[in-house]
Amino acid sequence: MKNKVAIMWIITAICLILTIVFWFLMNKAEVKYEEVTATVTSTSTKEVVNKKTKNRTPFYEVKVEYNGKEYDLQNVHSLSGYYEGKSVKALLANDKLYANVEGIKSTSPVAIIYFVFLFGTFGMLMLSATYMSKVKKQTE
Numbered sequence: 001m002k003n004k005v006a007i008m009w010i011i012t013a014i015c016l017i018l019t020i021v022f023w024f025l026m027n028k029a030e031v032k033y034e035e036v037t038a039t040v041t042s043t044s045t046k047e048v049v050n051k052k053t054k055n056r057t058p059f060y061e062v063k064v065e066y067n068g069k070e071y072d073l074q075n076v077h078s079l080s081g082y083y084e085g086k087s088v089k090a091l092l093a094n095d096k097l098y099a100n101v102e103g104i105k106s107t108s109p110v111a112i113i114y115f116v117f118l119f120g121t122f123g124m125l126m127l128s129a130t131y132m133s134k135v136k137k138q139t140e
Contacts, residue, residue: 004131008131029111031104039086039087040063040082041064042061043083073088
């Protein structure tokens with residue numbers, strides 16, 4: 001059982017190192033996009049209510065038209081500055097329009113791998129700590 005815990009801690013450390021490496025790679029990644037001007041066609045806010053805590057989380061939806069096609073503007077953090085008929089700057093990448101560069105970076109393959117290792121590190125940390133406490137209880 002002690003060997004199993006040691007292996008789990010080694011896997012946790014490897015996941016942590018890979019998380020850090022992919023974080024740097026994600027932030028250094030050169031994203032390809034074209035800056036375009038789109039026209040806002042509609043805006044809306046959806047609120048999701050946590051049933052336990054009653055906290056409300058708003059989600060902003062902005063639809064824009066560019067080259068005769070309607071798009072959902074990705075990664076919008078506020079409706080400030082977005083109203084029907086207004087021309088706004090948008091970033092065209094992978095057949096989607098984004099409000100900012102961070103939206104493009106966070107959906108890149110490197111970012112997805114980063115998030116997998118981030119959650120994997122957290123999961124392995126919890127699992128390793130749990131098994132380590134079980135081993136300590138057995139040896140007492």
